[in-house]
Amino acid sequence: MAEPFQITDEMRAQFGIDGDPWTYEVTTTSVRMYARGIGSEDPIHYDVDFAKSQGFRSIVAPLGYLGTPVYAPGSNDPTFGFPRRAGGPRLNIPFLGLLDGGTETEYFDVICAGDVLEETSHLADLKLKEGPRQMLFMTNESVYKNKATGKVVAKQRLTSIHM
Amino acid sequence: MTQAPDSVITDEMRAAIGVEGPPAVMEVEKTNCRMYARSVGHTDPIFYDEAAAKARGYRGIVAPPGFLGTPIFRPGGSGAVPGELGGRTFSVPYKRILNGGTDYEYFPDPPDGDAICAGDTITARSKISGFEEATGSLGPMLITTRETTYTNQHGKVVAKMYGTLIQY
C-alpha cells in the first residue's frame, strides 16, 4: 500500500445506513443442532415440554444463537451462510488480512424456537490502530426484531479486524 | 437357506421379523430442508423458498428427495436415524457392518398420501422385513432388510424407506 489508510468523513457518513432486512429463523431442529454444536446438554435447549414447564414458549436458543439466515443458492455466502443483501454501506478496504475481532450481544427478550426474526445491519464504528502494520477495526451492528411482535429482541455487534 | 445347520439366524431373530420398533418423531422444518438441499447442491427454489413452493402447489418448502425430517435429538440418545443403521440389532458372529443400500418410496398423491413439506411432523416406524444369508467376496454375510414407514401429522403415509444392512 503506497499511502497509509485513513478513515474519511465519507466513510463515517456510512455509519447507520441499514442494508435490506433479512429473515432469520429459529426452529426446534436448529436450536438443538446449535446446542449440540456447543456441547450443551441443558434440556432447556432440547425438550419442548420441559422448556414450557419453565415458562418459555418453546426450547430456548443457546446464548450467541440468533437464528439461521434464510438460505438460497446465490443469495447467501456458500461458506458462512450470511446473506448477500442489497443496500447498506459500501466501503473500499485496502487490507487483505481479516480476523474475527469480537462478538457482543445485547438481549431484550429470550429467543425461542418458532421465532422468526427480521435482521437489519449497519456499519456502527471504524477505528484505526496505528503500528508497524495498520489495523482497521470495523464494527457492524445487527438489530433483530421479532416479526410477530415487532419488538427488538437482540442487538449484536461484530468486530472484524482488517490488516 | 434359513434352515442350514450353520445359519446365524436364530429363532429370536425370526420372531423379530415384522415387529415394529418404537416410533421416532421426525421434524421437517424450513431450516433443515434448506440445509439438506444446500448440502446436496439442489438448485430448485421449492427447496428454499416458501413462495416458490406454494406457487407450484405445495403447502410449504418441500423436503428434498431422501430427506424425511430430523429425528428429535436428545442428549445421551443415539441420535441414529431409524431404519438406516439404527434399530434393533442382534448378536451375530460377524464383526463388520456395512450399509448395503437405501431405497425411498414416496406416496405424494392425495387423498391417501401427500408431499413432505416444512412444518410436517413425521412419525417413523421401523421393522425388520427379513434376514438373508449369502456368501460373497467378503465371505459369509448376514443381510438384514428393514422397512420404515413415515406417517405425517394427518395420518397419511408419505414415504417408506427400505434399508439393507450387511454384517460379515
Next chain:
Amino acid sequence: MGQVYFEDVNEGDEIPQLKKNCSTQQLVLWAAGSGDFYQIHYDKDFAQSTGLKGLIVHGALKNAFLGQLLHDWVGEQGQIRRFGCSYRGMDEPKQDILCRGVVKKKYSDGGKHYVELDVWTEKPDGKKTSPGTAIVTLPGKN
C-alpha cells in the same frame, strides 16, 4: 430446462447427467444436512484408524445426488415415486462422481405415466459405485 413428457421418453434413453465433485466442505455440509456426523467423512486420521485410505464420500450423499438427478429431470410436473441405490464402492472427495440414469421401461397405469430407470453413480474410470433403480411419473402431452 423444459418439461420432459412421457411421450418423449423411450426405453434405453439416457437422461441428462449430473456431475459432482465433493470438497471436504461439502462432506461437512452433508453431515449438517443429514445429521450423520460419522468422522470417516471429514477426519482423515479417524478414517485411517478404521482401515480406510482416507476420507470417503457418504453413501447416502450419493443416493441424494441420484435424487437430485431425478428431481431435475422430471421437472415441475413429474414426480419421483421411488429411488435408491446400493453402496457397492467407495468414492473419495475431490474426485468426479458422475450421476447417470437410463430408461428401462415405460407404462401407463390408472391414469399415471410411469417410467422405470436404472440409476447409478460412477467414478472417472467408469466403475459404478452406487447402482440403483428409480420409478418416476411424467406428465402426458394431452
Next chain:
Amino acid sequence: MADQTYFEDVKEGQELPPVKITPDKQQLVKFAAGSGDFNPLHFDEKFPMLKAMGLTENIVHGRFKYAQVGRVVLALAGYKGRVKKFGVSYRGMDLLNKEITACGVVTGKRQEGGENLVDLDVWTQDGDGKKTTPGTATVALPSRG
C-alpha cells in the same frame, strides 16, 4: 441445570463454575452445522489458509468459544434470570483437541430500572491459563425478596 441462583446469593469476586471442553473435529463439525459457519479452517487440516498461517492443526471457531462463555453466563442466569448482554474479543487462537475453559467472575452488583443486575468478567483460557477470549457480561437475577 443447577438450582436457581438469586441476586442475594451472589458476591463480588465470586467465581462462577467453569465450563471445560476439549473440542475434537466432530465437535467443530457439529458447531459448523449449528452455526452455519462452514469455513474449512475449522475442519480441513489441508486447507491452504491454515498453512499460510503456519499452522498444521485446525483452529477453533471464535464463536464456539463465545458460546462456551455463553454457557457459563446462562448457568448463572438459570431459567428465571435473564442475560442482558455478553461480549468477548478474540485475542488468541485455540487449536483443535486442546482443552478450553470458559470462566466468569462477579465484578459488581447493582439495581437499575427495577432489575437486579450482576456484572461479570468472562473469558476462555487455554491449558496454559492464557486468556484467549476476554469479555464482560451482565445478567439480571431474580430476588428472594
